[in-house]
């Protein structure tokens with residue numbers, strides 16, 4: 001048996017206006033874990049969609065186990081023992097685990113109706129293969145933590161008896177602890193002989209896990225790096241990815257905090273979710289909310305934004321109590337939220353980038369009561385430039401941008417509204433290093449101009465890098481507060497884990 005399990009040769013994929021893949025050669029060795037890395041829009045997901053039969057390339061061919069593999073639809077890839085977990089989740093929220101695993105598989109699983117018990121038995125077997133045993137297969141996916149959903153995605157992939165597993169950003173939505181759990185699952189699959197392609201923007205993680213890494217830039221292969229000693233320099237990879245040296249990751253802090261309070265929250269409570277949450281943010285201050293996924297951070301900021309109703313508590317903007325029952329009222333009060341789940345809440349996928357940016361910014365694009373086409377274009381173009389959204393085409397539909405560039409679009413739309421209080425929930429999730437630096441600079445710039453900024457993030461290093469102050473949320477309560485002079489990674493981790501309570505469901 002050859003050492004090479006998969007060869008992709010001369011793959012070219014063109015979309016209107018972009019060459020997403022330009023004559024790409026890629027090889028996967030049997031039993032290796034191989035990272036695919038590159039900036040947002042580099043072509044990583046597209047290459048994997050070609051392998052998964054979602055896209056047909058304009059040119060190129062695929063060989064698996066030395067034989068030409070004709071992959072023109074998703075079922076062909078499964079028939080070739082390739083399982084792909086895509087960047088955006090593909091589970092049906094209203095179905096349970098077993099039903100999700102069987103969805104669309106009827107053809108391979110044989111005709112006729114499988115008995116429910118048989119379906120559940122097989123689903124349980126797939127999950128056991130991952131080392132996941134004690135959970136209810138009948139739970140609907142929408143009631144599960146994201147970490148658990150991620151495991152179900154993997155279970156669904158290995159369920160098909162595959163040799164090659166592709167994971168497109170599996171950890172983007174997980175906390176550090178959940179990530180560790182996922183790594184164990186991946187390690188187990190690897191020990192069982194699976195060949196794995198792994199896409200991630202978290203370079204530390206890639207260095208820790210992968211045997212080799214292939215860098216893509218602008219649809220071309222730049223280099224394949226041997227990492228069997230787990231010792232590759234991060235700066236080296238970054239340079240290959242962005243094609244230039246990247247300066248400091250975090251912007252220099254400009255002393256911008258003003259004496260006046262922009263937002264105050266008093267005794268905010270939503271039963272079973274968070275309790276008695278009180279804090280304030282000053283103008284020009286960057287406040288971080290740290291904690292585990294599921295600790296209640298997203299729910300707290302959603303309530304401030306009027307997307308969730310608290311049972312009790314008060315919200316004050318510029319010292320004045322405001323009644324916020326809807327996002328529209330929050331917006332009027334000067335509060336903006338870049339949500340965690342951009343696909344569901346952040347953008348209108350079928351609309352153009354320009355329309356998405358202009359959507360909440362009606363006033364700015366009107367002149368004498370009419371929408372001004374010129375102003376619309378100016379507004380969109382300004383943010384495309386500031387955030388370096390690629391490709392810089394305001395008319396392209398949001399859904400046709402890469403994951404990271406979609407996220408920049410969401411941020412742009414709220415930046416354009418110039419809010420007094422800007423809340424960003426996991427703003428750099430799934431965003432490459434270069435774009436992260438751009439977003440950190442933007443956040444810093446917002447604060448320098450007097451905006452109060454709240455950042456929810458599961459990447460502690462990021463909060464330590466950009467915030468003036470960090471609050472830790474643990475089981476719906478604030479369990480710690482740290483000023484920049486007293487930042488300590490250990491103490492913050494401690495505050496997010498302790499309090500005895502049961503561990504968060506998940507991996």
Ligand SMILES: Nc1ncnc2c1ncn2[C@@H]1O[C@H](COP(=O)(O)OP(=O)(O)OP(=O)(O)O)[C@@H](O)[C@H]1O
Nearest residue numbers: 015020040041042043044045046400401402403404
């Ligand atoms: N369905 C599509 N229609 C048009 N253009 C597309 C489509 N899918 C991807 N593209 C374009 O192809 C290029 C590569 O995108 P791709 O999603 O593969 O990037 P990526 O490396 O996965 O980025 P990210 O890290 O942001 O997920 C981008 O310029 C993107 O806008």
Ligand SMILES: [Mg+2]
Nearest residue numbers: 044045087403
């Ligand atoms: Mg992608």
